Amino acid sequence: MSLNTLEEIAAFIVSNGKGILAADESNPTCGKRFDSIGVESSEANRRDYREMLFRSSGMKDNIGGVILFDETIRQDAKDGTSLVQVISDQGALPGIKVDQGLKPLDGSPEETLTQGLEGLHDRCSEYFQLGAKFTKWRAVIKIDGELPTSDCIESNMQALAEYAKIVQDNNMVPMVEPEVLMDGDHSIDRCYEVSSAALKSLFAAMETRGVNIKGTILKPNMVTAGSLCESQASIAEVAEMTLRCLKENVPSDLPGITFLSGGQSDLNSTAHLDAMNKIGGFPWKLSFSYGRALQQAALKSWLGKIENMPSAQAALSHRALMNKLAAQGAWSSDLEG
Numbered sequence: 607m608s609l610n611t612l613e614e615i616a617a618f619i620v621s622n623g624k625g626i627l628a629a630d631e632s633n634p635t636c637g638k639r640f641d642s643i644g645v646e647s648s649e650a651n652r653r654d655y656r657e658m659l660f661r662s663s664g665m666k667d668n669i670g671g672v673i674l675f676d677e678t679i680r681q682d683a684k685d686g687t688s689l690v691q692v693i694s695d696q697g698a699l700p701g702i703k704v705d706q707g708l709k710p711l712d713g714s715p716e717e718t719l720t721q722g723l724e725g726l727h728d729r730c731s732e733y734f735q736l737g738a739k740f741t742k743w744r745a746v747i748k749i750d751g752e753l754p755t756s757d758c759i760e761s762n763m764q765a766l767a768e769y770a771k772i773v774q775d776n777n778m779v780p781m782v783e784p785e786v787l788m789d790g791d792h793s794i795d796r797c798y799e800v801s802s803a804a805l806k807s808l809f810a811a812m813e814t815r816g817v818n819i820k821g822t823i824l825k826p827n828m829v830t831a832g833s834l835c836e837s838q839a840s841i842a843e844v845a846e847m848t849l850r851c852l853k854e855n856v857p858s859d860l861p862g863i864t865f866l867s868g869g870q871s872d873l874n875s876t877a878h879l880d881a882m883n884k885i886g887g888f889p890w891k892l893s894f895s896y897g898r899a900l901q902q903a904a905l906k907s908w909l910g911k912i913e914n915m916p917s918a919q920a921a922l923s924h925r926a927l928m929n930k931l932a933a934q935g936a937w938s939s940d941l942e943g
């Protein structure tokens with residue numbers, strides 16, 4: 607597999623229905639996931655869990671990239687093979703989360719600004735040496751009453767654009783993730799409005815900074831009602847509104863859009879992606895970069911026990927295949943078994 611340019615790397619990750627396994631939980635977030643199954647979040651347990659995921663047979667042909675956390679990109683599997691090599695052996699590209707989390711936004715402390723631009727160039731050059739081919743930076747936008755402020759959108763999108771440029775200068779593909787959170791009781795129309803504003807601001811900022819769009823992947827939220835909204839939209843409505851929002855705001859030369867799952871159920875994440883690909887008529891590949899929606903079933907099967915590894919791997923493999931089919935508009939609920 608010889609991928610030399612940013613365009614080739616980006617196109618490879620989303621080729622033939624492939625998507626991304628987001629396994630870049632920070633140690634505190636991984637701790638929360640492990641708490642839910644009563645497993646201690648030690649370095650060894652995090653390694654064992656992720657090694658198990660990366661060695662699942664369903665990684666092959668379904669997963670084009672894996673996003674790692676700093677700890678994981680430096681770890682070796684039990685037999686001494688680097689986890690980066692384990693991922694490559696499955697035909698997937700290693701990626702790395704490079705943002706350094708959220709800080710309260712000056713002037714609007716209920717909102718956040720993603721940190722990590724300081725020293726980013728040097729960190730990127732090290733990650734490139736460690737084998738990373740792409741990177742992720744997550745900006746968070748919260749809907750609540752009058753929020754988000756325009757300053758929250760603007761400053762986060764400027765940071766995303768600056769990050770993307772630095773990453774491309776280090777020969778890796780930046781994933782830009784402007785996540786409008788599902789938390790709250792807002793309507794789907796409000797999510798549409800805020801998601802549109804964020805995407806407009808993001809692509810304007812990337813153009814100003816000379817980011818190569820053909821060597822970039824967008825990781826957006828789907829347009830949904832807030833998780834506490836009483837009137838939840840249908841699968842068809844989420845698919846139509848998400849597509850409309852993307853068509854209005856995303857340049858046609860962007861190679862791939864890989865959604866986050868953001869707290870949607872496993873099945874909804876798959877059904878929404880499938881519905882959009884069945885509608886079709888857009889210039890980009892539309893695929894997945896799921897964390898929870900790929901891992902949840904595997905985590906619950908595993909429970910930290912060696913004897914559960916085969917069933918946990920089967921659970922991940924199944925979701926990876928279902929989402930690959932959804933990225934081709936070829937999924938059906940009958941396939942869920």
Ligand code: 13P
Nearest residue numbers: 628866867868896897898
């Ligand atoms: P979820 O799919 O669990 O939202 O995670 C994706 C991700 O990487 C968020 O940054």
